[in-house]
Amino acid sequence: MFITEVSIKRPVVAWVMSLILIIFGIFVFAExxxxxxxxxxxxxxxxxxxxYKSASAEIVDEEITQxxxxxxxxxxxxxxxxxxxxxGRSRINIQFNTDIDLDDAANDIRERVxxxxxxxxxxxxxxxxxxxxxxxxxTMWVGLSSPTxxxxxxxxxxxxxxxxAFSSVPNVGRIRVGGLRELSVRVWxxxxxxxxxxxxxxxxxxxxxxxxxxxxxxxxxxxxxxxTLNIDKSYSNIDSIKQLxxxxxxxxxxxxxxxxxxxxxxxxxxxxxxxQRKNAVNLKNCRYWNLC
Numbered sequence: 001m002f003i004t005e006v007s008i009k010r011p012v013v014a015w016v017m018s019l020i021l022i023i024f025g026i027f028v029f030a031e032x033x034x035x036x037x038x039x040x041x042x043x044x045x046x047x048x049x050x051x052y053k054s055a056s057a058e059i060v061d062e063e064i065t066q067x068x069x070x071x072x073x074x075x076x077x078x079x080x081x082x083x084x085x086x087x088g089r090s091r092i093n094i095q096f097n098t099d100i101d102l103d104d105a106a107n108d109i110r111e112r113v114x115x116x117x118x119x120x121x122x123x124x125x126x127x128x129x130x131x132x133x134x135x136x137x138x139t140m141w142v143g144l145s146s147p148t149x150x151x152x153x154x155x156x157x158x159x160x161x162x163x164x165a166f167s168s169v170p171n172v173g174r175i176r177v178g179g180l181r182e183l184s185v186r187v188w189x190x191x192x193x194x195x196x197x198x199x200x201x202x203x204x205x206x207x208x209x210x211x212x213x214x215x216x217x218x219x220x221x222x223x224x225x226x227x228t229l230n231i232d233k234s235y236s237n238i239d240s241i242k243q244l245x246x247x248x249x250x251x252x253x254x255x256x257x258x259x260x261x262x263x264x265x266x267x268x269x270x271x272x273x274x275x276q277r278k279n280a281v282n283l284k285n286c287r288y289w290n291l292c
Contacts, residue, residue: 046130050089061090069083079095163175187260197258
């Protein structure tokens with residue numbers, strides 16, 4: 001009776017309450033995941049992601065996106081293909097008809113993509129095949145920042161300890177890391193010193209490819225033991241990389257430190273996330289995406 005009495009004596013309050021319920025209902029309906037609806041109307045979606053670091057969007061589109069689109073275009077039951085080429089990344093979403101099984105669709109796309117892997121640039125990462133279940137949502141963001149650690153140290157800590165721990169939580173589909181800057185060896189070549197030693201960039205690159213390797217060399221069999229031999233010519237620290245031989249000039253061997261500065265640093269100087277005016281690392285829980 002209280003609601004009825006209030007509605008009669010205070011119609012404005014009743015109108016406001018009704019509008020609040022209507023707005024709340026519209027908001028909840030818009031956020032309602034498809035998972036709550038019958039399985040028969042869930043559209044199977046498969047996504048192909050490929051990373052090509054340091055490449056422009058035009059190169060990614062020409063060298064990766066178009067080649068993958070050409071090979072997956074004939075898959076059975078495709079309803080729509082939506083692709084985007086960004087700097088350093090290609091993303092292709094393939095939506096299938098509702099009568100197609102999601103696992104079968106993912107296997108078909110995986111088999112077709114495997115045909116074109118050899119035609120992709122060698123510097124690009126292998127394509128990842130993801131399948132989307134109904135109701136894909138980002139359920140949680142976790143931001144990491146520290147007054148003493150750099151974002152490189154935070155990213156290393158997140159990769160070593162947090163990603164695996166969060167991935168084991170029930171109903172967590174995939175943990176994606178934002179703002180992560182990977183550690184790399186950066187070689188800053190001085191063009192003047194390079195020309196003074198009669199060297200080219202191609203020769204420096206060839207030296208890296210030929211010298212910094214770790215190859216199997218067979219086995220050594222004896223009467224009471226077998227040994228596995230390896231050719232370990234890989235460099236494990238900055239000082240050894242600086243001693244990389246590039247060219248022998250008369251009685252002198254030109255090494256990398258003669259023509260370049262070598263240092264540890266991030267692959268990219270840019271980051272997308274900041275916390276308390278400092279670079280930060282974010283972890284995103286994508287609930288219904290599964291790496292397959």
